[in-house]
Amino acid sequence: NAGVMQNPRHLVRRRGQEARLRCSPMKGHSHVYWYRQLPEEGLKFMVYLQKENIIDESGMPKERFSAEFPKEGPSILRIQQVVRGDSAAYFCASSTTPSGGILEQFFGPGTRLTVL
Amino acid sequence: KQEVTQIPAALSVPEGENLVLNCSFTDSAIYNLQWFRQDPGKGLTSLLLIQSSQREQTSGRLNASLDKSSGRSTLYIAASQPGDSATYLCAVLMYSGGGADGLTFGKGTHLIIQP
Secondary structure, eight states: OOOOEEEOSEEEEOTTOOEEEEEEOOTTOOEEEEEEEOTTSOEEEEEEEETTEEEEOTTSOSSSEEEEOOSSSOEEEEEOSOOGGGOEEEEEEEEOOOBTTBOOOEEOOOEEEEEO | OOOEEEEOSEEEEETTOOEEEEEEESOOOOSEEEEEEEOTTOOEEEEEEEETTOSEEEETTEEEEEETTTTEEEEEEOSOOGGGOEEEEEEEEEEOSSSEEEEEEOOOEEEEEEO
């Protein structure tokens, strides 16, 4: 059973370009979470999605950032018109629907975005 | 708003020592607490998950305890080895019934085990 997969693992963009980060959850998982780890800072929650629905986007910047989790295919985190401050590691996690009081998130290897 | 604090921020000890990492959180109404390990430039490896109804979990040389009422958790590492060198992250999950919230992470304890 493959774990959470993210691609690309490393992404370099110039200021003003768009960045698209992909996340394929573990098999059987229908919940996806995105987190950002800025240099010298802790991991911060960005958005929580289920298939075709955004459940909680309270951690997403108001502008330039969007996320989707379509019925088919991976979840996408999209950053438009990137700026140097967007340089960070972006992690995706997935989980099943809570059952029997169990809810564990499994993390992918991350995408390291560098904005030149 | 939930806040998670980890103490110490960094720790360097000789190989073989037993050590304790501390985590505290401000809102005790958590669903669960997870300890992770992160190696430089790598992703997160889940070490232990403690449900809110549990008081501790053990895996090999690792033992994590949870005192929900006081908002504290500890990660105990026995007989430390150089391979344990990494950043250890504590994270708590709130659950609002309408769906899980995202994990709230501490900033981590950077651990170095000297050979």
